Amino acid sequence: MKRWLRRLGGLRTSPLRIDDASWHRLLQRVTGARELPQEQQVRLRDFAGRFLADKAISAAADLELDDDRRLLLAVSCCLPVLHLGYDWLDGWHELIVYPGEFGVRRRDIDEDTGVLSEWDDELVGEAWDRGPLILSWADVVADLDEPTAGYHVVAHEIAHKLDALDGHMDGTPPLPDAARRRAWIAAFQHAYDAVRADVDAGREPVIDPYAAEAPDEFFAVTTEYHFTDASYLREVLPDVARELALFYGEAPA
Numbered sequence: 001m002k003r004w005l006r007r008l009g010g011l012r013t014s015p016l017r018i019d020d021a022s023w024h025r026l027l028q029r030v031t032g033a034r035e036l037p038q039e040q041q042v043r044l045r046d047f048a049g050r051f052l053a054d055k056a057i058s059a060a061a062d063l064e065l066d067d068d069r070r071l072l073l074a075v076s077c078c079l080p081v082l083h084l085g086y087d088w089l090d091g092w093h094e095l096i097v098y099p100g101e102f103g104v105r106r107r108d109i110d111e112d113t114g115v116l117s118e119w120d121d122e123l124v125g126e127a128w129d130r131g132p133l134i135l136s137w138a139d140v141v142a143d144l145d146e147p148t149a150g151y152h153v154v155a156h157e158i159a160h161k162l163d164a165l166d167g168h169m170d171g172t173p174p175l176p177d178a179a180r181r182r183a184w185i186a187a188f189q190h191a192y193d194a195v196r197a198d199v200d201a202g203r204e205p206v207i208d209p210y211a212a213e214a215p216d217e218f219f220a221v222t223t224e225y226h227f228t229d230a231s232y233l234r235e236v237l238p239d240v241a242r243e244l245a246l247f248y249g250e251a252p253a
Helices: 002-008 020-029 038-054 067-081 137-145 153-166 178-200 209-213 215-228 230-236 238-248
Strands: 056-059 094-098 102-109 116-123 125-127 133-136
Touching: 020 067, 038 067, 056 067, 067 094, 067 137, 067 153, 067 215, 094 137, 125 153, 133 137, 133 153, 137 153, 153 215, 178 209, 178 215, 178 238, 209 215, 215 230, 215 238, 230 238
Parallel strands: 056 094, 094 133
Antiparallel strands: 102 116, 125 133
C-alpha cells in the first residue's frame, strides 16, 4: 500500500542497497555487466537497486529465488535501458518467473465470422501491455551460459514493454521527435516487409522468421540481435541497426 501511495504522489521508493559482495558475484556471473566501463557499472547498480525496490519479483511453480537470483533478474531487465534511463521501465510493477517454459491458454475471435478459437501455447517469456513481465528462469540462465546470436529472452520482452509505453504495441516505442519517428518507421517498415516477403515465399529470411509475425515482434526480435550480434544486424539490416543503436545506445561488443 505504501509503495502505491508513493507512486500516486509522484514519489519513488528508495533504491535497495546492494552490498559489495553480492555485486561482485553478479559481475562474475553476467559478462555484459562485468565488461561495462566503471561509470556504467555504477549506473547499472543504481538501476538494479531501484528495480528491486520498485518491482515485485514473484517465483511461480516450484522455483526458488534467493537474493542473488533476484539481483541477476534485476540487472538483466535493466541492461537494455542502461542508455535510455530507468524511467523507461515504468508502467509495470511485477516480474513473474517460472522454472522453465510455461503454458498459456489463447483465445481469438475471427472478426468476419465471429468464431471463437482456443488453443494452448508454450512460452519462455511474455510481456503484458498493462500487466506483469513473465520469464522462464531456465532461458534467462541459458542466455548467460550458452549465448546464441539473435536470441535473448529478457531483451525481447523488455522491448515489448518499451513498445507499449505510448499505449500501442506496434513496433515503434516513444521517440523524442517527429523526425526520429519518421526515420524509424521508414527503416523498420521496409525491413519488416522484406522479411515478411521471404517468409511468405518460403525463403529463409536474414533474421529469425518469428520477426515476420507482426511489427511488434519484428522490433523485439531485432532488439535481440542488437544485444547479441549487432555486427550481423548491421550487415543484413543496416538501417534498422542504426535506429536501434540510436535508441538503445551502441551494443556491447
